[in-house]
Amino acid sequence: MRPKIYLFGDSITEESFCDGGWGSSLAHQFSRTMDVVLRGYSGYNTRWALKVVERVFPAELDSGVGPAPAAVTVFFGANDACLPDRCSGFQHVPVDEYKQNLRSIVSFLEKRWPEAIVVLISPPPIDENARLLHPFIENVLGLPERTNEAAGAYAKACIAVAGECGVPVVDLWTKMQQFPDWQKAYLRDGLHLSEGGNRIVFEEVIKKLKDAGLSLETLPVDLPHIAEIDPNDPLKAFQI
């Protein structure tokens, strides 16, 4: 049975199998070594995620289906960080509750699968101008529903929780803003990822998994690789 990696998060996870998406890149990278399982829920914040976490990762997964997942990425915060008094306010979660919810999610996963690597991913930075051109719902105020400053506070909170829990974290908010023109280079609509942004998430997740011991160098290849099949006696490779 191949190990699994679950991708748990909001729309940035749900759409991660788009062309050049970080989810498909992971699945491609681990095409013979790990199953990448998509559990992205567009619009969800950590409050809602915590309500559904037992349904997303049901206990039945533990019985009879081989090994526990090798890793789970937890990628929330972009919706929690919606400003409470703007057009997406119903998605807002106060930053202290966000931290507590993240802790509860990590703790749930660690209790269920003590060996699994939990990787937190912070929300990306926000390009407020672009958000005004792409509002999710009718925006009567004419003000962005998210700000980069708020996203930054949630990113810091995410990193703090990772530190407390002792789990790896991708600080996407800081990482992306190290590059000039991050607004256009890494974001598609001021929030969701462009192909370049997807590439960064993929590369950062790969690094964290590798640091934790999960990489092409360490994972067994499922069934004989073509290079190991003797052209003069191919069936030898398939003897059990």
Place this chain on the structure above:
Amino acid sequence: MRPKIYLFGDSITEESFCDGGWGSSLAHQFSRTMDVVLRGYSGYNTRWALKVVERVFPAELDSGVGPAPAAVTVFFGANDACLPDRCSGFQHVPVDEYKQNLRSIVSFLEKRWPEAIVVLISPPPIDENARLLHPFIENVLGLPERTNEAAGAYAKACIAVAGECGVPVVDLWTKMQQFPDWQKAYLRDGLHLSEGGNRIVFEEVIKKLKDAGLSLETLPVDLPHIAEIDPNDPLKAFQI
């Protein structure tokens, strides 16, 4: 538990999560409804596939892990069709044995999961000129290791087996050649798929699944969709 679709095949399946790949497009299409599980084995023919089918689909999958897979795509033949006296001859399988092996694979899957939709996919056409520029192994003869004529014979055999077994089939060999410039439009190296070729496989598989009752219209969405969440009382959607 979400239904699953397994993609079982050779390199054209193994690399189906590349940018614009047909596997990632399926995973994107069904991002909230089905898990797409990759079981592609580069270089494999049906003889080797039959040797490993029980390990690819172990009996443990049946116990405790929720529903049987909703569908399995079976996409072999491109390697079986290698000419026996050319540089990839060790992958060749005679066409009669190819048919028998395909029948056995379909029969294995139908026995294990009587409700699963098995979709056969024929090998794609071959651009012999392009193959000479991209040989997989050293090509001392200077002749293509695959011909379009041979691929066509295996495609016809695949369609015949689908007819006998009463399962849907994608006739990729014929479908692709209906378009001008198929060699460059749909193939990347005379054998493997370009982004356009991946698109065709995706669209054809989607059609076959829909004909068999599996589509976004019929599959339940996993957990409440954002559009169903009442902005005035979001948590209502999460009461069980």
